[in-house]
Amino acid sequence: MLRNYFTVAWRTLTKSPTYSLVNLIGLALGMACSLLIGLWIYDELSYDRFLPHHEQIHFVRVNYNFRGGETQTAFATPGPLADVIDRDIPSVAATTILSWPSETLVRVGDKVAKETGQYASVGFFDVFELPAVQGNAKTALANLNQIVISQKMAATYFPEGQAVGKTLQLDNKRVFVVGAVLENLPANSTLQFDWLVNFTVEEKEWQSAWTYNAVMTYLRLRPDASPAQAETAMKGLFRRYATFDNKERVILQPITQLHLWGDYKNGVAVGGQIEYVRLFGSMALFILLIACINFMNLSTARSAMRTKEVGVRKVVGAGRLALMGQFLSESLLMSLLGAVVALGLVWLLLPPFNAIFDKRLALDLADPARWVGLLGLILLTGLLSGSYPALFLSGLRPVRILKSAGWRAGTGPAQFRRALVVFQFALSVFLIVGMLTVGQQMHYLRTKHLGLDRDNVAYVTLEGALNDYEKTEQLRQQLLQTTSVAMATTTAQLPLNIRNTSTDLHWPGQPQKQLVSVATMSVGNDFIKTMGIKLVAGRDFRTNSIADTSCYLVNEAAAKLMGIKEPVGREITFWFGKGPIIGLMKDFHLGSMHQAIQPLVVTFMPPNTQYLLIRPRAGQTPQALADLERLVKQANPNYPFAYHFLDEAYEDLYQREQQVSTLINYAGALAILISCLGLFGLATFTAEQRTKEIGVRKVLGASVASIVALLGGDFLRLVLVAILIASPLAWWAMHYWLADFAYKITIEWWVFALAGVLAVGIALLTVSFQSIRAAVANPVKSLRTE
Structure with missing residues (x-):
């Protein structure tokens, strides 16, 4: 039929x-x-489901109840939190912390290229049981002189096949021995790295402070434990170990939801890629x-x-x-x-x-x-x-x-x-x-004025020899002496994508035990002038002024947060101790337009910067880029030259x-x-x-x-x-x-x-x-x- x-x-x-x-x-x-x-x-729905025991793996976030009763959920967490969870919470089998991914120069003989990697604590392979094709990954990560690399990276630098036992150099500085080779991570993974090194190697002092959200934290629960039980057990961790009590609450997000549910509102996941x-x-x-x-x-x-x-x-x-x-x-x-x-x-x-x-x-x-x-x-x-x-x-x-x-x-x-x-x-x-x-x-989104001038601004990453402040400042002065570059500055973060936040801000009259979260960045000389940011009151940091390293600039949102109508001259306490506010910046966008402009505190710390930004003179962009390449190669010959435009970073937000x-x-x-x-x-x-x-x-x-x-x-x-x-x-x-x-x-x-x-x-x-x-x-x- x-x-x-x-x-x-x-x-x-x-x-x-x-x-x-x-x-x-x-x-x-x-x-x-x-x-x-x-x-x-x-x-999209398959992200991170390849991980062994993925149902037990969770990403750690912290809900902060800041001034005004609004709950904010932080993507990053304080550095000490993982150890405290591992020690105090019986339902947690393992914890690990990760640094932000970074592109770092890798050198093996004549082969030189940038590879993306992260620094991880020793518990990484207890949380993520990723298979190794060569060596013992857990042992290698525990050794401060060893590095774990991906199959792709091993095939690039060690094509003869055996990578374990061979050496490579990171950032033209430290030499590591390859201790293990991992299977390549699939594209549908929120973890994306080609190398891992023990977190202790690059740990900074500020990463061990409870007031700074510095790392990404993951944990794996025991098979008989539930996320709700673990969250309940974690109540009061901040009160016991931090110097403040802001009604913080640790929340656990299943690793399989991390890609899809990235947006939080009032402490609850409300959407994202889903x-x-x-x-x-x-x-x-x-x-x-x-x-x-x-x-x-x-x-x-x-x-x-x-x-x-x-x-x-x-x-x-x-x-x-x-x-x-x-x-x-x-x-x-x-x-x-x-x-x-x-x-x-x-x-x-x-x-x-x-x-x-x-x-x-x-x-x-x-x-x-x-x-x-x-x-x-x-x-x-x-x-x-x-x-x-x-x-x-x-x-x-x-x-x-x-x-x-x-x-x-x-x-x-x-x-x-x-x-x-x-x-x-x-x-x-x-x-x-x-x-x-x-x-x-x-x-x-493309045409709205952001409160600063992002058009025709090029930037390079400060690395290698340019990690030295004196050499960076010398390079900046050489660029300013050319006929093609109008202005130049250095910053710790790109001004249109400021992700660092801190709860370290204090001011006279602040409600007792009431913390606030502010965005923060360090800048070098001529930041305000180069980026075209308008000063409502006060002045900019003075060039190479040691005295100004204990001074601060704030935006209008920060002044409103503190309840100060005329903040110039008022003293606040922040990273580098007590110091005056010397300038009030007109608000400019710190990230995408999905979020309202956050309070911002800018510190003057030229040695603590990561990017060099230049503004070419009108009609001389090609010559300015040529001058930038020539001078950067002279100052930093061991690193390949690469530049980007600020507009590209802005487009990436959308x-x-x-x-x-x-x-x-x-x-x-x-x-x-x-x-x-x-x-x-x-x-x-x-x-x-x-x-x-x-x-x-x-x-x-x-x-x-x-x-x-x-x-x-x-x-x-x-x-x-x-x-x-x-x-x-x-x-x-x-x-x-x-x-x-x-x-x-x-x-x-x-x-x-x-x-x-x-x-x-x-x-x-x-x-x-x-x-x-x-x-x-x-x-x-x-x-x-x-």
């Missing part, structure tokens, strides 16, 4: 090649989009629905051509279930063909898709999970698109069908088709509004938003294309059904314009209804998305008007082709058989 179903289905599809082709293209495009996004979602998983999944479903609607529309529209087939089958004994099986087999066959075409499209589109979304996805058909997903997509698409036509056609009564050659299906199917067209174009209008709104917000913008643009274009395919098919069918009516109207004097208006008017009304339905839904969705930004655009009325005009224009162009073709046809041909 199944063979007969699919034989008849194949004959039906080949009998009407135009409609079959329209359906096939629409389904293939929708399925290809769903497959691509499905691969992306699968990869929002984009939901968004991308919804778009995939929307596109697939639009493709399925095409199939439903064309199948129900052509139902009158198959009524006699249904009547004859029922007369000879076919039951309703058998007829439903026949029509569903047709939709499943079309879905299967669409999947074959979709696989080809996915294979072609994966390389650019990976490039846009910074992924390494592969169409691995050897993976059983891929086949299960593909089979599910085929069944879902086939059953969804064929359900209504099967139910409708199988329910027809044979007596009504066969007694009259003029039988019509009635208004039910026509109303259903209209509803589907409205739904289809409502989704398209929704995506068009999304395209316009997201594009506007991205333009706003990588997720840029990906959403790209996806919604492609999804919107695809939705419109598939909708137009369906509309084209319906317009073609409508023109065929009304051929004789058009002929009569032309004989009676109807113009081409009036006939085109007659055929296109129905579709135009449906599109207008779709616009009315989609506009409030799109406004709500975009308002929800924009709520994640502290600084955002206002959604203007013209966005909906433009989306509506685009939808109407596209629909008219699609329908007009067939309408004009029918209107200019010779009426003699359509009426000569009458």
